[in-house]
Amino acid sequence: MTTAVAAREERAGSPARPVRLVVGAVGMVLTAWLACNIFLAFAYYPQWFGNSSVVIGLLGLVVGIGGSVLFFRFLNMCVEGLPSRFSEGVIPYAFLLPGFSLIALLLLYPTLQTVVYSFANADSTEWAGLSNYTAVLGSGEFWSALLNNLLWIIVVPIATVALGLGVAVLADKLSPTGEKITKSLIFLPMAISFVGAATIWGLVYAYNAPGTEQTGLLNAIVVALGGDPQPWYQLDTARLNSLLLMVILIWLQTGFAMVLLSSAIKAVPEDTIEAGRMDGASEARIFWQIIFPQVRATLLAVFITVLILVLKVFDVIYVTTNGLYSTDVIANLFFRKLFTDQQAGQASAVVVVLLILVLPILVYQVRSFRAQEAGR
Amino acid sequence: MSATTRTPAPTASTRGTMADGRRRSPLAMIVMPLLALLWTVPTLGLLVTSFRTREAAATSGWWSALTQGGWTLDNYAQVLGSASMGTSLVNSIVVAVPATVLPIMFAAFAAYAFTFMEFRGKDLLFIVIVALMVVPIQVAFQPMLDLLGPRGLGINGQFVAVWLLHTGFGMPLAVYTLRNYMATLPGSVVESAKIDGASHFQTFWRLVAPMSSPAIAAFATLQFLWVWNDLLIAKLFIGGGANKTIIVDLQQMLGTQGQGTELLTAGAFISMVVPMIVFFSLQRFLVRGMTSGAVKG
Numbered sequence: 295m296t297t298a299v300a301a302r303e304e305r306a307g308s309p310a311r312p313v314r315l316v317v318g319a320v321g322m323v324l325t326a327w328l329a330c331n332i333f334l335a336f337a338y339y340p341q342w343f344g345n346s347s348v349v350i351g352l353l354g355l356v357v358g359i360g361g362s363v364l365f366f367r368f369l370n371m372c373v374e375g376l377p378s379r380f381s382e383g384v385i386p387y388a389f390l391l392p393g394f395s396l397i398a399l400l401l402l403y404p405t406l407q408t409v410v411y412s413f414a415n416a417d418s419t420e421w422a423g424l425s426n427y428t429a430v431l432g433s434g435e436f437w438s439a440l441l442n443n444l445l446w447i448i449v450v451p452i453a454t455v456a457l458g459l460g461v462a463v464l465a466d467k468l469s470p471t472g473e474k475i476t477k478s479l480i481f482l483p484m485a486i487s488f489v490g491a492a493t494i495w496g497l498v499y500a501y502n503a504p505g506t507e508q509t510g511l512l513n514a515i516v517v518a519l520g521g522d523p524q525p526w527y528q529l530d531t532a533r534l535n536s537l538l539l540m541v542i543l544i545w546l547q548t549g550f551a552m553v554l555l556s557s558a559i560k561a562v563p564e565d566t567i568e569a570g571r572m573d574g575a576s577e578a579r580i581f582w583q584i585i586f587p588q589v590r591a592t593l594l595a596v597f598i599t600v601l602i603l604v605l606k607v608f609d610v611i612y613v614t615t616n617g618l619y620s621t622d623v624i625a626n627l628f629f630r631k632l633f634t635d636q637q638a639g640q641a642s643a644v645v646v647v648l649l650i651l652v653l654p655i656l657v658y659q660v661r662s663f664r665a666q667e668a669g670r
Numbered sequence: 671m672s673a674t675t676r677t678p679a680p681t682a683s684t685r686g687t688m689a690d691g692r693r694r695s696p697l698a699m700i701v702m703p704l705l706a707l708l709w710t711v712p713t714l715g716l717l718v719t720s721f722r723t724r725e726a727a728a729t730s731g732w733w734s735a736l737t738q739g740g741w742t743l744d745n746y747a748q749v750l751g752s753a754s755m756g757t758s759l760v761n762s763i764v765v766a767v768p769a770t771v772l773p774i775m776f777a778a779f780a781a782y783a784f785t786f787m788e789f790r791g792k793d794l795l796f797i798v799i800v801a802l803m804v805v806p807i808q809v810a811f812q813p814m815l816d817l818l819g820p821r822g823l824g825i826n827g828q829f830v831a832v833w834l835l836h837t838g839f840g841m842p843l844a845v846y847t848l849r850n851y852m853a854t855l856p857g858s859v860v861e862s863a864k865i866d867g868a869s870h871f872q873t874f875w876r877l878v879a880p881m882s883s884p885a886i887a888a889f890a891t892l893q894f895l896w897v898w899n900d901l902l903i904a905k906l907f908i909g910g911g912a913n914k915t916i917i918v919d920l921q922q923m924l925g926t927q928g929q930g931t932e933l934l935t936a937g938a939f940i941s942m943v944v945p946m947i948v949f950f951s952l953q954r955f956l957v958r959g960m961t962s963g964a965v966k967g
Contacts, residue, residue, distance in 0.1 A: 363775070400835060461702070485946045613921050659804055
């Protein structure tokens with residue numbers, strides 16, 4: 295008889311445990327409520343914390359970590375309080391809930407809202423039909439920015455990947471110490487902010503009137519070679535100034551490409567290369583016919599990552615030319631529309647254009663992810 | 671790339687080999703130091719200029735500092751002594767540390783669910799994550815300014831606002847990186863914990879989270895660099911007031927001409943020191959984070 299009961303319980307799993315369920319649910323709500331209120335208090339009443347950013351930062355860490363641990367504890371308790379046939383089904387969603395709430399609040403909802411705003415007026419109080427789009431698409435500055443974006447998209451990812459690949463291949467042929475030092479030096483700019491990089495390159499592109507001593511490296515070289523100093527940021531013939539700004543981004547990103555490609559090259563099986571050598575193939579042939587096909591997937595992934603970065607490029611232009619001298623790009627145009635011009639509707643329309651531009655990449659990424667999962 | 675096609679024909683002599691038996695490549699030995707130099711010179715220029723007086727920096731190039739002089743420590747003394755730069759350096763730390771740590775907790779639980787649980791809609795939800803990594807964050811600004819600004823919660827300009835934003839924006843990459851790493855952990859470990867009667871929470875807390883620490887460190891490094899170096903979110907949601915970060919401070923200095931330009935270079939260098947320390951001490955994790963984040967895991 296007892297075995298029969300046990301067997302029945304086994305089949306049904308554990309029954310509901312109302313106390314756990316209630317304690318868990320109440321604990322969850324209380325923790326979330328308390329944590330949210332403490333965080334709001336940081337913003338509303340900084341005087342409670344002595345107006346000290348350090349105190350607020352430390353408390354933020356403690357409340358954030360402690361609160362989320364406690365929240366998940368109660369969440370787990372609450373779900374386990376359910377009859378086990380429910381709890382098994384509910385637990386995955388419970389684990390996803392906090393993360394996806396943040397994603398919904400900060401990424402999904404705003405995306406939809408931005409599309410809606412793009413059909414509303416300058417302060418988002420009335421519908422404006424398609425007028426934002428006609429205003430944006432009808433302006434010369436938009437097309438100029440779009441052209442620049444296309445140039446950035448074409449030049450920067452290709453240059454970065456090519457340089458990164460070249461550096462990775464050459465570094466692989468150095469002694470271990472030499473490889474480590476040269477790679478570290480080329481990788482270093484990864485840690486530098488766009489604003490820092492703009493400051494650094496400001497010293498390279500600096501311009502002084504002809505006849506005076508040049509403090510910019512590039513102009514000093516030009517003058518030493520017998521040329522005239524040039525105000526580099528203002529030279530929009532053939533978009534030369536845009537190209538010079540691209541150099542900054544390439545300088546920042548080559549290390550990233552190099553590191554990924556270098557690890558891909560090192561993962562190429564030695565025996566495939568050895569086999570090529572046995573057949574008497576030249577180093578160049580070995581590279582193009584044996585190594586290159588095996589790193590192509592990484593090459594593509596790096597290319598796409600840099601491409602996504604370039605589509606959103608903003609900081610470099612904002613702090614150097616702020617879009618003057620025909621160097622504007624979409625992201626900077628958006629920033630200017632939103633803040634300087636106070637045109638929320640048009641700014642939203644510009645972002646929608648940006649969103650449409652990334653759409654093909656998005657589809658490509660999802661597709662390649664599915665292909666990769668299918669192969670797992 | 672084209673350089674590699676000109677690799678000279680190998681010589682069989684033993685003088686041309688390295689300690690580990692590989693052939694020396696004269697091309698690599700010439701080109702690589704040159705490239706490394708080229709990549710370092712701009713930063714070196716900033717470092718040298720930051721130790722020069724304004725007059726010296728304005729009248730001669732930094733490369734002539736050795737012959738022309740004009741060295742000073744004043745720029746650093748002034749920058750570190752001024753309330754503004756010191757405060758904004760602290761502010762940057764206050765922004766970056768919680769914004770790095772907070773997403774990890776939420777993302778790790780989600781990544782655990784994606785890796786070790788079966789549920790309806792799993793594929794679709796993960797594809798949402800993959801897709802969101804591509805979506806430009808600019809789409810969020812106008813609605814979030816409404817929500818956090820005076821028209822909504824009124825927390826714009828406070829640290830809480832940027833913590834929230836960076837936590838949300840970092841979430842897709844965090845989930846993706848952690849999930850890719852967790853997928854390489856042996857599933858048998860989780861299975862046996864389950865058989866021993868451990869709940870999912872215990873399995874996560876005692877087993878999976880500690881085993882994932884390399885991936886957590888990897889994401890943390892990437893996120894820290896991104897938050898520290900960020901201009902856009904800091905400028906929009908904290909602004910140039912008392913809570914401004916060092917990057918915003920630097921951007922404001924870049925806009926000024928004349929008086930105070932000598933402080934710009936010192937300020938820029940100070941803003942680079944913290945991420946460089948993080949970068950060099952966690953480089954190993956950074957590389958791993960990039961390989962699992964950008965390339966298949």
